[in-house]
Amino acid sequence: xKSFLENTWKHRAHVIxxxxxxxxxxxxxxxxxxxxxxxxxxxxxxxxxxxxPWCGFNNFKFLLASKNTxxxxxxxxxxxxxxxxxLGTFLNVVLAIAIDQFLFKRLAKTMQTIMxxxxxxxxxxxxxxxxxxxxxxxxxxxxxxxxxxxxxSTASWWPLILxxxxxxxxxxxxxxxxxxxxxxxxxxxxxxxxxxGANKWKQIIHIxxxxxxxxxxxxxLLSVGNVMRSDTGLFYQVTRNSxxxxxxxxxxxxxxxxxxxxxxxxxxxxxxxxxQSIVGLLMMLFANGVVRKVSxxxxxx
Amino acid sequence: xxxxxxxxxxxxPSKKEKKGIGQYILGFFLFLYTLFCGLPILLVFIAAFSDxxxxxxxxxxxxxxxxxxxxxxxxxxxxxxxxxxxxxTIFVTVFGTFLGLLVMSMFAYSISRKDFRLSKFLSxxxxxxxxxxxGQLSGYVIFxxxxxxxxxxxxxxxxxxxxxxxxxxxxxxxxxxxxxxLMEAAKIDGAGEYRTFxxxxxxxxxxxxxxxxxxxATAYWNDWQNALxxxxxxxxxxxxxxxxxIQKSIEFLLNNANVPASARAAMGGxxxxxxxxxxxxxxxxxxxxxxxxxxxxxxxxxxTVGSVKG
Numbered sequence: 001x002k003s004f005l006e007n008t009w010k011h012r013a014h015v016i017x018x019x020x021x022x023x024x025x026x027x028x029x030x031x032x033x034x035x036x037x038x039x040x041x042x043x044x045x046x047x048x049x050x051x052x053p054w055c056g057f058n059n060f061k062f063l064l065a066s067k068n069t070x071x072x073x074x075x076x077x078x079x080x081x082x083x084x085x086x087l088g089t090f091l092n093v094v095l096a097i098a099i100d101q102f103l104f105k106r107l108a109k110t111m112q113t114i115m116x117x118x119x120x121x122x123x124x125x126x127x128x129x130x131x132x133x134x135x136x137x138x139x140x141x142x143x144x145x146x147x148x149x150x151x152x153s154t155a156s157w158w159p160l161i162l163x164x165x166x167x168x169x170x171x172x173x174x175x176x177x178x179x180x181x182x183x184x185x186x187x188x189x190x191x192x193x194x195x196x197g198a199n200k201w202k203q204i205i206h207i208x209x210x211x212x213x214x215x216x217x218x219x220x221l222l223s224v225g226n227v228m229r230s231d232t233g234l235f236y237q238v239t240r241n242s243x244x245x246x247x248x249x250x251x252x253x254x255x256x257x258x259x260x261x262x263x264x265x266x267x268x269x270x271x272x273x274x275x276q277s278i279v280g281l282l283m284m285l286f287a288n289g290v291v292r293k294v295s296x297x298x299x300x301x
Numbered sequence: 302x303x304x305x306x307x308x309x310x311x312x313x314p315s316k317k318e319k320k321g322i323g324q325y326i327l328g329f330f331l332f333l334y335t336l337f338c339g340l341p342i343l344l345v346f347i348a349a350f351s352d353x354x355x356x357x358x359x360x361x362x363x364x365x366x367x368x369x370x371x372x373x374x375x376x377x378x379x380x381x382x383x384x385x386x387x388x389x390t391i392f393v394t395v396f397g398t399f400l401g402l403l404v405m406s407m408f409a410y411s412i413s414r415k416d417f418r419l420s421k422f423l424s425x426x427x428x429x430x431x432x433x434x435x436g437q438l439s440g441y442v443i444f445x446x447x448x449x450x451x452x453x454x455x456x457x458x459x460x461x462x463x464x465x466x467x468x469x470x471x472x473x474x475x476x477x478x479x480x481x482x483l484m485e486a487a488k489i490d491g492a493g494e495y496r497t498f499x500x501x502x503x504x505x506x507x508x509x510x511x512x513x514x515x516x517x518a519t520a521y522w523n524d525w526q527n528a529l530x531x532x533x534x535x536x537x538x539x540x541x542x543x544x545x546x547i548q549k550s551i552e553f554l555l556n557n558a559n560v561p562a563s564a565r566a567a568m569g570g571x572x573x574x575x576x577x578x579x580x581x582x583x584x585x586x587x588x589x590x591x592x593x594x595x596x597x598x599x600x601x602x603x604x605t606v607g608s609v610k611g
Contacts, residue, residue, distance in 0.1 A: 007418045013494030014411035018423055021408035024463045027448070028440075029430040035439025048446060049439075095334070102327055103320050111335040113594060118338055120589045122523030124544040125582045129341045132348060138360040138575065140344075172338055200323070225432060232526060237545075240552070256437045260530065266438070273436035281433045301428060 039274035043266045059271035066268065069255070073272075077251040080235075081227050083159075084166055089216060091171045096178035097208055101200070115172030123233025130165060130238050152240065155248040162249065165238055166231065181215045182208065214295070221291050221300060225284035228276040229253055252276050345586070348579035349373060356575040372576030376584060382535060382543065383584070390539040393457045394521040398514050401462040405513070406506055408463075409471035410498055415481070431465040441530060456531040457539065461520050467513045474509035475502065511599035522589055540585045547578055 008015060035049055042055040063070050095115070102108045121129075133140050134151040142149055151157050185207065193203050230251040239249045241258070252272055259269040292299035344363060348356065352367035359366065376383065412420040412427070435443075440460075445451040479502060487497045503510075525541035532538055538546075 004418055007416070011411075011414065011417045011419065014414055014417050015419065017407035017494075017498065018411040020404040021463045021468070022423070022426070024404065024459055025426070025430060028459050028463070029434060031447075032435030032440040032443050033433065035435050035443050038439055038442070043442075045442075045446065049442060098327060098331055102331060103324055104328065107328070108331070111331055113597060114335050114339045116597070117342060117590060117593065120519050120523070120593055121342070121586050122525055122541050122544075124523075124525040124541045124548075125586050127548065128544070128578060128582045129345060132344055132361040132579070133341070135360075138356060140361050140363075143360040143362070168338060168341070237525070240548070253437065257526070257530075260438060260441050269438050273438045277433055277436055284432045 033277075036270075036274050036277060038266070038270035041270075043270060055267070059267040060275075062268045063271045063275070070272065072247060073250045073252050073255050076248065077228055077230055077253075080159075080162070080230060080251060081223075083163060084231075085220065085223055087163065087167065088170060088174060089220065091167060092174040092178055093209075093212060093216065095171055095175040096182060096212075097204060099175065100179060100182040100208075101204075112172070112176075116176065117172075118169045119173035121169070123231075123237040126165065126169065126233075127237040127240065130161070131240075134161065152242055153244045155245045158239065158245055158248045162234060162238065166234055177219070178212055178215060181212055185211050214297070217291060217295065218300075221287050224287035225280050227283050228279045232257060342586075342590075345579055345583050348576060349583045351576050351579075353574050353576045361575070369576065372574070372580040375574070375577040376580045382538070383581075385536060386538050386540045386543045389454070389537055390522060390541075393454060393539060394518050397458040397462055397521045398518045400458065401467070401517050402510055402514050405463055405468050406471050406503065406510065407498065409468050409475055410502055413472050413475045427465055427468055437530075444531070451531055452533045452537065453531070454537055457521075457524065457527050460527055461517065461524060467517065470513055471506065471509055474506060478509075479505045508599060511596060515593075515596040515599060519589060544581065544585055547581060551578070 038049055038052075039059055040054055040056065041049065041052040042058070043049070043052045099108050099112060118126075131139070134142070134149075136142060136148065136150050136152070139151070141147070141151075149157070151161065189207050190203055193207060198206065230253045232251075232253040235249055235251045235254040236257055239245050241254070242249075256269055256273060259265050288300050340363070344361065347363055347365060348361055349372050350368050350370065351362070351365035351372070352369040353371060355362070355366040408423070408427070411417065412423045414420060444456055450456050483505075484497050484501055487501050488494075492500065523541065524539075525545060528539050528542040529545060532542060
């Protein structure tokens with residue numbers, strides 16, 4: 001203990017340097033964690049979190065009683081997570097390999113620059129772009145096809161629309177990470193394979209993809225903790241928060257955001273938040289545990 | 302990635318490999334995907350310079366019947382608000398990015414000191430928020446009714462300021478790319494801890510700072526959620542919130558056919574129209590698109606070196 005204190009004193013400069021970030025994390029991330037006790041309270045704004053009376057598991061009873069709302073948004077959250085993660089990872093890898101294999105490097109770089117741009121556009125702006133394509137009267141899709149589809153009031157279209165928008169926005173950027181791995185593969189491996197008579201496909205399957213596996217693992221692992229969280233902007237902005245679409249577009253995060261604005265139903269919402277945080281934590285621990293078994297080097301902790 | 306540009310030979314494939322028909326097919330698909338990514342953005346440009354009537358009658362189009370500057374001009378009607386919002390967004394972006402980079406790199410530097418025993422605790426402390434967090438609702442309640450920061454710019458700055466991922470990227474860069482001997486040598490030469498950090502480590506950290514900084518700046522520039530949750534005064538509205546407000550007022554007009562004509566007239570120039578809305582979008586996303594190509598090489602490199610974890 002004494003030596004620990006001595007060590008800390010010797011490193012007091014480092015303690016001071018770490019302090020600002022420590023404090024910001026404390027006030028922005030750690031204190032709200034304590035706020036999760038709201039889930040077990042009958043929250044009243046005027047009494048504050050600590051002053052509100054306890055109510056045991058009452059809020060969670062609401063959750064289960066309101067089957068539709070809760071199950072729909074949980075289902076949507078999970079399914080979109082699975083869809084976006086699976087399809088996103090697949091497309092990231094395919095695009096990274098495609099660009100890597102393309103021999104006209106200058107051209108590839110220019111194309112890549114354009115592919116990455118969408119990630120830098122906020123959903124508040126993306127929303128207007130999507131509108132230009134799918135609005136009923138002025139939308140490009142309805143006009144070129146001579147159709148009259150009312151996208152903004154037809155829930156069944158949205159899984160497709162949201163997937164396209166999400167992939168449009170993120171795949172170009174997501175592939176950069178994988179490309180950086182590909183750039184690190186020793187070219188001698190390919191040359192050796194060529195001498196052994198392996199064609200391009202064989203090289204990709206036996207050299208390129210195995211080289212990407214660790215990065216894919218880490219990225220999936222990192223994403224698993226967010227299984228209950230969504231890209232709020234996608235579900236809140238792009239759908240214009242339209243109530244008629246909720247059956248396919250409402251996710252936990254957008255529900256909570258709405259509840260905050262309506263200033264209502266905090267018991268239900270806090271129980272949902274609690275559920276969201278706990279599931280996230282468990283998934284993260286689980287995923288990390290699995291990875292630590294399979295390949296310890298890629299585990300996060 | 303590190304190839305020098307401006308060399309005509311780069312346009313041709315490298316000598317060793319022949320470009321077969323496969324290369325052209327691959328190129329074709331990549332080109333299609335590039336169009337898929339680029340065309341929606343091009344549409345923003347085109348719509349911003351399209352004639353309003355052409356859009357209302359024929360819909361949005363890549364080939365508008367008539368071009369017009371009216372959209373861009375009418376954006377100036379938002380005039381002072383647009384200017385204010387630009388100011389707020391720029392301030393938050395610049396201040397937040399610099400603050401974040403400073404405190405995160407100091408933190409990353411501290412926890413990468415090998416004989417610093419507290420660093421183990423600090424690393425865990427850093428990691429926990431990635432595993433577990435309080436969620437939006439309790440954040441909202443804490444920030445507004447305990448910190449009393451409603452309508453404060455701090456709530457646009459602090460929540461995006463320190464993120465676990467970015468600290469890890471910086472720490473990995475320090476551990477892998479900055480030789481420890483260098484810092485030892487500085488110490489032997491009599492430089493204090495702070496001087497070592499600011500004069501040796503920080504300059505060497507530049508590529509990683511550029512990468513992380515650019516990603517942070519984009520996050521700040523594009524942040525709409527905190528603004529929507531916390532900012533109420535016009536004077537403090539960032540650009541993204543302005544965009545959201547425009548959309549809301551369009552919706553209001555669409556959903557309320559019975560808004561009296563006099564009220565419409567009173568709103569006069571403020572009734573947002575297609576071309577002027579797109580012009581606003583263009584003005585909001587423009588700066589990032591102009592700056593981004595200059596940073597591209599940094600964040601590709603920064604991501605490469607920092608990879609994901611240490």
